[in-house]
Amino acid sequence: MDDRFDLVYRLLDEQIVDVDGRRCGRVDDIELVGAPGEPLRIGGLLTGRGTYAARIPRPFRGLARTLFGADVRGATVQRVPWPEVEDVRATVSLYGRAVDLALGRDDRELQRPFQRLPGG
Amino acid sequence: MSTDVIKLSHLLELAVQDESGRSLGHVHDVRVHRAGEDYVVEGLIIGRRGLFVRLGWRRAPDPAPVSPHDILAWGDVLAIEDDRLIVRNAR
């Protein structure tokens, strides 16, 4: 990770990959912790369709919320604490596994039905 | 004020004004640097919201990124409101 970088240019919207190389979402938003007058630091990454509404311009936000869902932590949005991030390069790599961070849950849940099919 | 959580998406949609109410543009990016274990915000990159930015265009690559005038130090940010960011008047 570079010592200095820009969040939108280098971190936002990048692919998140876990320690096993599984793709498990994108950096859809970033949580910053602090306030004006105090240091502001990166708290964590947010990923999931529940973040979409906040990123879409205000006039379309209601529509986005209907289509993609509201921000429900643990359901439509997952938070990856910043210390879990190992490196930020072409992808954001994590120290841990997706399952331990509750990422890529939909892929995990659909895995079993597919495995039961021949050739799955 | 105790620790607050600010989302990057919120910062990016704010109009930036100085204390006198003069409009300075919008937040295009947030620059961070390493400080021990953390990455800390050192400044906000401000700019006019031209057509390309409206279309979602990201900035060109940055060897020498943007002019010093375009980076607002985080220390100069006075308040974050629902629809705008208020910064200290330029000296």
Added chain:
Amino acid sequence: MKVVLRIALGIIAAIGGFVDIGDLVFNTQAGAQFGYTLMWAVPIGVVGIGVYAEMSGRVAAVTKRPVFDVIRMRMGLSSGLVVLVASLFVNLLTLSAEIGGVAIVLQLFFDAPFTLFALLGALGLITIIWFTPFEGIERLFGYGGLTLFVFVAAALHEQPDWHAVGHGVVPEAPSSTLYWYFAVGLIAAALMPYEVYFYSSGGVEEGWTPKDLLVNRLNAIVGYGIGGVLSLGLMVAAAQLFEPAGVEPDHLGTVALLAQIPYGETGLVLALLGMLFAIGGAAVDASFAAAYSIAQFAGWEWGKYRRPSGAPRFTCAWLLFFALGLAILMTGIDPLDLTEYSVVLSVVALPLTYLPVLLIARDRTFMGDYANGQIARVLGWLYFVILVVVALAAIPLLLATNAGGG
């Protein structure tokens, strides 16, 4: 030596895979209505897809980013979402048209209702995709499509008027709106974006590195270049056999006549088989292109190499697209009309996905020494201008000519 063979086989598959239902429709209709005078449009389209594919393949090899990763990264979520939705829409129309084409060709072999063949065709393709590895799929449909060279043989068999062919290399000056509609359609049919999404994602699936840049370039230049010869073959054959007789090839069966007239039953069977494989292959590519786009944009696990259970949402996406494509056909829309709309609307959306790829391909921060060289720079920007012009002209021409109805 084994490596050279592998590369050659890949290029051969690319040649056979070049043609889809859009090329079949537009090239034969252009030849039938305008003789040789639209030949110039084909190289423009072929070079265009060569440029776009080479850049996106290079980006995939160097940065490991396929097209929709680039789009999400460069444009962010909200603008990227607009591009994604537009792409998926035209992708769906294309997929539906290709499934329809498969059904039509099956009807030329056997007698059964269109809807039954659409369903069987779709199920057949899904089964092939499910059980066949990625490379096998490309080889199967690519080699099968090579039988379309029977049209090139037919074109040469009749000994074309080479003088007139020479004239066709230059656009005609005073020409009708319909002429320009077909010019747009020919360029658009060669430059179908789903092909590039599929190609760049395939590059990442196959683990391309900068060592594969030569292969990438050969695919783009030789693969698509020779594939373009197939398109020209269709147009020239139609110019010789249909234009003098005033035949309008508004059915795929009529297209097959171009091979039957010189070569009888053998020619007919070769033509139909070629069409079946080429169109079927295009349906596979189009469905995967859609699934790649969604999965890459959203950050899901994706890839044929992962097996269906390894990338479940990705698998659901391409299955769902097949279902939606079938649903569109069930509305009773004429697949050839659908083809024309899908081709024309695709070119309208094309600049949106082309520009981000161009900007990344020339960006040294991402590409290092592999950023666009002189040729790529010139061609890259030249084609952006061409695409914007074509994209702006497309819908007015579509409306003015009533989708080529005149």
